[in-house]
Amino acid sequence: MxxxxxxxxxxxxxxxxxxxxxxxxxxxxxxxxxxxxxxxxxxxxxxxxxxxxxxxxxxxxxxxxxxxxxxxxxxxxxxxxxxxxxxxxxxxxxxxxxxxxxxxxxxxxxxxNRWVQYGGFVAVLLLAILIPPQLSVFWQQVLVSQIGVFVLLTIGLNVVVGFAGLLDLGYIAFYAIGAYTAAYFTGYPDNKRGHISPLPVHPPFHVNPFFVFPLAVIACLIAGLLLGAPTLRLRGDYLAIVTLGFGEIVRIVINNSESVTNGPRGAFGIPHFSIDVWKLKYHWTLDLMPYWYLLVAIIAIVFVLFRQLENSRVGRAWTAIREDEVAAAATGIPTLKYKLMAFAIGASTSGLAGVIFASEVGFVAPDNFVLINSLLVLVYVIFGGMGSLPGAVAGASFLIWLPNKLRDLVAPQDRFIYFGALLVVMMIFRPQGVFPSRRRAREIGLAEAGSGGADAMAAPGGAL
Amino acid sequence: MCFTHSFWQLTISGLSDGFLYALIALGYTLVYGVLQLINFAHSEVFMSGGFGGLFAVQAVVDSNKTPHGVASVMYVLLGVLVGALVGGAVAFVLERVAYRPLRRRNAPKLAFLISAIGASLFLVNIAGKEFGRLAIPMPNLYTNGNVFSVFGAQVQTNFVVIAIAAALMLIFLDRLVAKTRLGQGIRAVAQDADTASLMGVNIDRVISQTFVIGGLLGGAAGFLFGMVFNVQYNMGFTPGVKAFTAAVLGGIGNIRGAVLGGLLLGVVENLGVSCVQSAWRDVIAFGILVLVLLFRPTGLLGERLGRSA
Structure with missing residues (x-):
């Protein structure tokens, strides 16, 4: 040299x-x-x-x-x-x-310390409430239609991948199902009296947009069970490719069924949320902040629920399945039931995200649900720290903020070069993610020290 | 049935796709055999092979007149060779940069997956940046015409070239894995890496060589694909996903399974598309995959990690 x-x-x-x-x-x-x-x-x-x-x-x-x-x-x-x-x-x-x-x-x-954790949660919540009104419209838009929605998706996928260890590469399909459910039920039974439905098909009854949430959750739950019941018997990588296939099938079906979904043109004119029950009246409008607060509220609720779930009997069963499925089954855990449960919970969370996205943007098209988006959500989960809820929030927020920030610095189509490089570097130096859950960090630390595998997804005998 | 009137024509175009799927699928299946890892960046190895071959033939072929005879054969050989070498080189570097450091740390499997996705995004977009994002046609290396006909179906030069090139490579690989010392090493690592290393197999080297072999085949497939269609920065995505599907269909880790899966997928896709619009092509492919896995959860020929061929 x-x-x-x-x-x-x-x-x-x-x-x-x-x-x-x-x-x-x-x-x-x-x-x-x-x-x-x-x-x-x-x-x-x-x-x-x-x-x-x-x-x-x-x-x-x-x-x-x-x-x-x-x-x-x-x-x-x-x-x-x-x-x-x-x-x-x-x-x-x-x-x-x-x-x-x-x-x-x-x-x-x-x-x-438990109180420090609560404090951190409240502090982040306060920041999320106080900071965004000061931001420019561009960043508010990023917050609502990208960060907020994707944080919700990431938290949902974190249940599937992080808690239960099931590799789902078609997660975005449930998001699509949620969004299209919203588009369907916010339509009208007929187009008389100047009513315009977002889709060419008409629902049996019109639903106020805000109350599409339960319908979308149910639709995604059913879709999750339908996909999960036959496929969750498959092992790691087979499950990955089947879910990938499912995600693509859903997107292509939406894209090609012109008479039902408007095809590639997408569903448009999905109304904004509105609550109109008895004396409580509120209408969401083009103003972004109400949507943001709604998102923050939903994310906070889901976050707390999942935190409880993680530390419950169900959460421990998921951990057992993730670490060693055979051993979990041997100790009497009905593995298929719990795996289905994880799948369905993850799916219904993305249904929520789908409804919010559909209502906020007012327009959904098959292009919103391409495979790369499934992969990106997975990347957010792993980057933040698999199985860690704060990690999921942080990972999604940072990795969406970064390309948007880079938009000013580099050509938009080049952003993913940096994104890809960041992922590789991150995995080389910190494979456990930014904020790994304590249990996950320990599993990975032990594996690094040469005792046991870092996860149960390795094929039997293939402990390389 | 909808495909009966042009059954043979569809079968032939299906086999043409299928050979390419098979060549790419082998890259997935070999790597899966030794590492139990979905090498998501393999589709970018394919793409780089396409670019490598493009550069080579652009440098030597005069785009104004189409070569013929021996010259055509030489040019195709050159393209396949350079494409394969570039693919092999990219696969080698990929293993060194994106996988080996993780292996050293015994990182969780999902970390490999994310690293692979990252490498894939990086390679696609840097190719797009360096070479533009438009589809680049390859100069004509021969006149594509009808060579002969089978049961009334026309067989074109493109098909003959792809079939011969792919068949030669597949036979070569099959013999390589079954007969040579390197093949023995690959099989040993696939069966049980720890024991193989106790028996004196240099695991790192075998893994590296496995990536290179997969890269050679993938790169060659990239050139053949680019020769028939175009070369573009994102050309790897769809064939990559399909080839991975083919590998799983045949039983991942199983070399003959990958070939069978590739050919089958190509043929069924083409026959199926004749019944519905071509927009449904991918639904047919994934639908078959889901159906097969439901009834045979380890693929058609089953997982046979480490058996001879």
């Missing part, structure tokens, strides 16, 4: 710069050199990511434009600095950890 090969010629003793560089180079291990290679590779990738874009006429323009002389040197130097920091970290990691041990203990005690 030329950075080290040309030491200044001053060295004639132990104090000189040259010999100390030589000593450092001599002390580098194989893995340090390998890490250097990795950092250089990462630097080239970052140079490509941030460089010029190419096009179909000049296929090499993007690459050559990103990797020209002064630019690439700059990135390689950053890579070198990163490598130096990481290498130093591996040398002094244990010392630093030992030094921080007392602080960690205090931190664990504080964050483990």
């Amino acid at each position: 030329s950075e080290f090969a040309n030491p200044p010629a001053s060295g004639d003793g132990d104090s000189g710069f040259g010999p100390s560089v030589r000593r450092i180079v001599a002390s580098l291990t194989d893995s340090d050199w390998r890490r250097l290679g990795g950092c250089m590779f990462a630097a080239v990738l970052v140079a490509l990511m941030t460089g010029t874009s190419g096009n179909a006429q000049h296929l090499t323009a993007g690459v050559t434009g990103s990797l020209f002389r002064p630019r690439i040197v700059f990135f390689l130097l950053i890579g070198l600095a990163l490598w130096a920091v990481m290498t130093a970290w591996t040398r002094y990691r244990d010392d630093i950890r030992d030094g921080l041990a007392p602080a960690r203990k205090v931190q664990a005690e504080v964050t483990g």
Whole structure:
């Protein structure tokens, strides 16, 4: 490496710069050199990511434009600095950890304290109520139609994947079912008297939008049971692909059934929420804040409910199934029943999200329910920390905030480059997620130390 | 039945799709065999093979006149070779960057999945950034015409090229896994990685080589696909999902199962589409998958991790 090969010629003793560089180079291990290679590779990738874009006429323009002389040197130097920091970290990691041990203990005690947890919950809730009115309309829109809805979805999927350990790659289908249920029941039995239904089909009775919630929850519950009953006998990856298939089937059916769902044009004119019962009257309008408060209220309720569920008999049964399904069945847990329950609960949560989204935006189309959205919700769950409710909220919020923030900095279609890179880096350095649940963190820690698998999804005999 | 009047024609176009599915599915199935991991980024290996082949043939073929005879054969060979090499290289790097660090930490399986999704998003979008997001046609390497006919169905040059290339690669892989020392290593790791390492198998190397083999096949498939259709940054998604479906259909981890699943999926899709509109193609594919798994939960040929072929 030329950075080290040309030491200044001053060295004639132990104090000189040259010999100390030589000593450092001599002390580098194989893995340090390998890490250097990795950092250089990462630097080239970052140079490509941030460089010029190419096009179909000049296929090499993007690459050559990103990797020209002064630019690439700059990135390689950053890579070198990163490598130096990481290498130093591996040398002094244990010392630093030992030094921080007392602080960690205090931190664990504080964050483990029940009252601190309640306080944190209330503080986040207060922030969620007080901050958004100050934000610009763009960010309010992001909060309501993206962050709020997806936090709800993530909390729901967290039950399926995080609590019960069932890999569901078609989760967005239930969201679609919720949204289309809302579109269906907010229509009118006939189009007389100037009534316009969002869908070409007419429901038997008209429902005030706010009261579509229970109907959507029931519809999703039924859909979850229908999908789950035959498929939940399948093991890990088979379940994943079947749910993926189910999600795609739902989307394509919606897309192709023009006479029922309006096909790719989608359902439009879904009314805003309104409550009109006896003396209580309230109408949601184009104003975003009421929707936000409704979302916050629903998320808070669901959050508390799921927290209770997690620590109940049901939650413990899910944990047992997640950690070892055979052992769980052997101890008398009716595994299929509990798995179905997780599936149905997750599905109905996404039904809620679907109704809110449909009513707020007033328009749903099959494009809202593509496979990548299922994957994204899963990513939010894992990123936040599988099985951890605060993690689900934080993961979804951060990972939706990031691309929207980057919108100002990079071309919109390039945002997912950074998103993808972030996921890989995150999984390399912190596979347990940002805020792992304590039990999950322990499972993963034990697995890292070589005792047992990190989850029960590994195929029998395939403990690699 | 709706497909009876053009049964053979549909079967032939189905086999053409099916060969490509089979080549990609092998990448999924091999990796699943050794790692029990859905390599979600494999569809991007396929895509990079398409781009690699595109670059190679663009560099040597004059797009104004279509080559013929021996020249065509050489160009196709070149494209397949470069596509395969690029695919293999991308798969190698992918394993090093996105999977190996996680394996070292004994990370949970879902972490691998997220890493794979992340790598996939990264690769798709960086390809879109570097090479533009439009579909790029490959220069003609031969004149696509009718070669011969079977039961009244026309067999086109495209089909012949894909079938020959795919069949050769499939036979080669089958022999590789069944007969060679490397194949033995792959089977040993698939059966029981810990014991294999006790027997002196270098697990890291075998896994790396498995990714490269899957990448070679996937990259070659990417070139063949791009030759018939177009090359585009997101070309991997649909064939990738279908190929994974095919792998599961045949019994994941089972090499012959992947081939069977791929061919079957291609044929059934094409026959089924003749009954309904082509918009329902994916519903047919996934519907078959769900049905088969309900009655045979480990796929048609069953999981046979680590058996010889």
